Amino acid sequence: MALLADRSAMPIYVDNGAKAMAQAEMWFGAGRGGEDLVVLLIGTGVGAGIITQGNLYRGTTNSAGEWGHTVVEINGRSCRCGSRGCLEAYIGASHIIERLRDVEPNSHLLQQDAQILAIPVIIEAAHSGDTTAVRIVDENIHYLGVGIASLLNLFNPRVIVIGGWVGSQLGVHFLTQIQRITGRYALRQPFSVATITLLQLGKDAIAVGRLHSC
């Protein structure tokens, strides 16, 4: 960061994407008018930005919000953090593609090498009823609902915002299913007062949240 600052006439700020996105959605997006919000950043990695009583929750060492590394399966799939069974190993972009390779190695849905190109093809195929894609995306949504339910139980937010490039694409087609599965696992009271919705500010939200918090 110091190297960048030395070479730029503009001020440089560095923050976790999920935290900056949560700030932006709180002030300008789905969280306006409230004080308790959780924003989910679901892409290749998975994280959450948590706002409680109007303030971003950072924890003792700024590590709060590592939602992707909460364990959802004992002795489950390997995670890039070195542990096993983390949520990120079940709902991130890598998992969707790896599961499809496991289930149907020669799937026509795997023609694109880059995750950013392959994921939209798989999600659209699931939306259109492709049997294999439906199976993979259903699994994904199930774990996502379990993860959201835990956040509702722990933080009791008014709004949960689904964002990130994978989360946004899933949410466009499957928001109702995500809400239904979340309701199956969450405590009734926090679920009943929460709105689960999609990111309103788009891909610039991270920059907006960081700049306006300075």
Ligand SMILES: [Zn+2]
């Ligand atoms: Zn992990």
